[in-house]
Amino acid sequence: MSGAINLSDRFCADGEYPCPVCRHGTIRGMPLMEVFACQFCQHIFTTNFDRQLLKMADSQLPLTWYWNGKGWKGIQRESAESGGRYAIAAVAFLVLPTAIVALGGYLFPTLPGTPLSWLPFFWMILTFLAHLFCLMWLVVEYYQLPIFLYFQALRRRVIGN
Numbered sequence: 001m002s003g004a005i006n007l008s009d010r011f012c013a014d015g016e017y018p019c020p021v022c023r024h025g026t027i028r029g030m031p032l033m034e035v036f037a038c039q040f041c042q043h044i045f046t047t048n049f050d051r052q053l054l055k056m057a058d059s060q061l062p063l064t065w066y067w068n069g070k071g072w073k074g075i076q077r078e079s080a081e082s083g084g085r086y087a088i089a090a091v092a093f094l095v096l097p098t099a100i101v102a103l104g105g106y107l108f109p110t111l112p113g114t115p116l117s118w119l120p121f122f123w124m125i126l127t128f129l130a131h132l133f134c135l136m137w138l139v140v141e142y143y144q145l146p147i148f149l150y151f152q153a154l155r156r157r158v159i160g161n
């Protein structure tokens with residue numbers, strides 16, 4: 001096993017490249033197969049040498065990288081435009097249910113001083129926090145995945161296979 005990384009400018013079938021997922025291991029072509037694998041995090045990638053692309057094959061998420069001659073560049077799954085649409089959807093997801101609950105509390109106010117007069121306000125806060133939690137979970141799932149994989153690979157290395 002030669003540890004040297006072949007620093008050819010092109011991404012080609014017989015080269016060795018740093019792993020874009022764990023940024024720790026080396027990926028190289030597997031014998032008799034048209035895939036690349038990392039010896040550290042053990043992920044499998046499909047390749048497209050014409051377009052210099054590397055695509056993760058064993059993940060639900062379509063993670064793709066472009067080889068620019070020196071390193072991997074992550075390809076955004078969405079353009080900035082649809083990213084803006086997601087931001088609007090996220091804000092609507094957060095604000096609308098909270099507004100509906102708040103409106104309900106406004107239209108049907110409880111009598112001040114009654115035992116449950118705090119409930120509409122409490123319910124509004126709870127709605128907001130629940131939706132905020134969902135949103136944060138989605139964001140972490142979406143952006144942090146390679147970091148999760150990195151810790152997974154690190155743990156595997158520390159514990160041993």
Ligand SMILES: [Zn+2]
Pocket residue numbers: 019020021022023024025026038039040041042043
């Ligand atoms: Zn790796």
